[in-house]
Amino acid sequence: MDRPATIKDIARQLNISISTVSRAMRNAPDVNPETRKAVMALSEELNYLPNKLALSFKQRSTHNIGVIVPNLDYVIATMVKGIDEVALEAGYTVMVCQSNESFGREIVNTRRLLDSLVDGFIISVSSETKVFDHIRKIQENHMPMVVFDRVTSALSAPSVGLDNMDGGFQATEHLIEQGFKRIAILAGPKNLSISNDRMEGYLKALKKHRIKPDNDLIIHCDFNQDYAFVATQELLAMKKRPDAIFTISDRMAIGAMLAIKQKGLSMPQDIGLVGFNNEPVVSLVSPAISSVEQPAFELGKMAAKLFIETIHNNGDMSHVREVLKPKLYVRESSLRIPEKNGRLR
């Protein structure tokens, strides 16, 4: 009586067949109410639990979703929460693996999850990832897959992303409207589309306002506070230094802020600053940093919804590309002209 009870045990004790027990369990229509009652009673008594492993095996489906993320920072953790929310609703459970922004680790993890009984993938690639063979392998294995956040056109899969260009545009145009003239950008790694798109938006805003982009003001560096710190130091050491900086992440904005403070400059008088992500920290530092917010929770939910749809629709959904709009939150770090309808908060 140590081993968990199976329908076999119930059948034997009740002197009926396994199939009858199976049917009774699943409320099949054609089963004698009395039989069902007996089965239910005994299964209760034996503490019967259906063996999901056997079920999954038979049905070739675990109802598990593999989620691969580059890390679990504030924004991504929020997205994962959104994914989990919808997955739970749909009867799926989520397995999260962090690649730590490492290409090698990402490969290990996809392999791991491929082996680990998932029905499919929801994935955001690492910043190192430039080759996508390991991910295409998922698709070759007939596994449904949704790409989120760090969307790339290199993969033919349904995706949910942010309108990063719009985010970059909003941030930059805001700075322009506040009277900043020489606006630098700390862009991220070159191979990430979210970097490029945000920079695209930056360039678009400049163009719209007839400001000639200056290559010296465009810095590519890692999504990293320390790199941003150094990069900003260099920017501030220029003879014609920028009067504003747009960083494509808040971590980088913090790094920039530290460099600005170290140099003894003040925001927004000497230097304007706008970040990206709207993490809680940006409203806690002084001055509070303006930032572009992503609807992270919504984005996660959308990704999971797409995944569920992909599972149910057998048709090809690789053309589906959802794009969510970001929203700029203006704070002290970039606000020279107080607004009448104070978006400040």
Next chain:
Amino acid sequence: MDRPATIKDIARQLNISISTVSRAMRNAPDVNPETRKAVMALSEELNYLPNKLALSFKQRSTHNIGVIVPNLDYVIATMVKGIDEVALEAGYTVMVCQSNESFGREIVNTRRLLDSLVDGFIISVSSETKVFDHIRKIQENHMPMVVFDRVTSALSAPSVGLDNMDGGFQATEHLIEQGFKRIAILAGPKNLSISNDRMEGYLKALKKHRIKPDNDLIIHCDFNQDYAFVATQELLAMKKRPDAIFTISDRMAIGAMLAIKQKGLSMPQDIGLVGFNNEPVVSLVSPAISSVEQPAFELGKMAAKLFIETIHNNGDMSHVREVLKPKLYVRESSLRIPEKNGRLR
């Protein structure tokens, strides 16, 4: 040829038996090298992958670990990273479920993971959890389980926790040594041992230095910035207000800081402040906040190690209680007497 190949297919095509193929695959000793070569070649060609689902089914083990956490904040995400690290090493994959500090959600999640083919649990209970039946059910199901971070004596399971009392003691004694006299504590929810232990340490430090504890200075409130903000406002409104506050989380410290600033008081002159967790944010705000650091990554690794041991040792390990030491990082918010060997950073 759409369906993934199985050993059966290989056997048929090679005109040998299934068992031979199976043996060849697993490098069994008693198989003809030529046969093996043929098998390997064909399995390569057919892109054969062993069906893990079938394996798990047969072996009654998925090599998946269910991890239940109250949320994925900085500290816990770091712990999860530690768990993942060790799990990967040992050939396990982690399924993370967030309870969102909700008792009901925690029950749903344990249920979900119990159903979801995990071999066991690594769990940190929600702050709402006062009844542990759902968790005991795990143990009744013969599932190995390790409790981490929020350890409770209500559960008889191996555990890894922090020496929270020591953390509370370090923080409080530091404040005392800095000359603070009326030290308040924002303690967390009463049912969490981590709250009680940190408060215990607070009381111990007071006692050691012959300071009589004042019940008005002991506030229980949620692990929450807003609650801490309100609680601090009330503290500061007292006729004999405290001259220092120890909050048992950094979130709460931020809330306290905002209330202190709002009141126009300065740290550490008017009010000293020490938090707990040493999240990155505390060194970014101004003044930087002193905080007690948990070895979160190590703690996660330890939890996973314990889990693996529990799986391998069949013996009862419920008596094992690992306890890790925290470390105080002193910053401006509490530093009245500059130290010669500057622990400041």
Next chain:
DNA sequence: TTGTATGCGTTATCAT
């Protein structure tokens, strides 16, 4: 309404 038999992919036991 109930029972029998088969199969899912693999390993293991027992033959040969």
Next chain:
DNA sequence: ATGATAACGCATACAA
């Protein structure tokens, strides 16, 4: 060195 067969727990097509 290799093959036949049972077994894991469950669902289901078919037979009764």
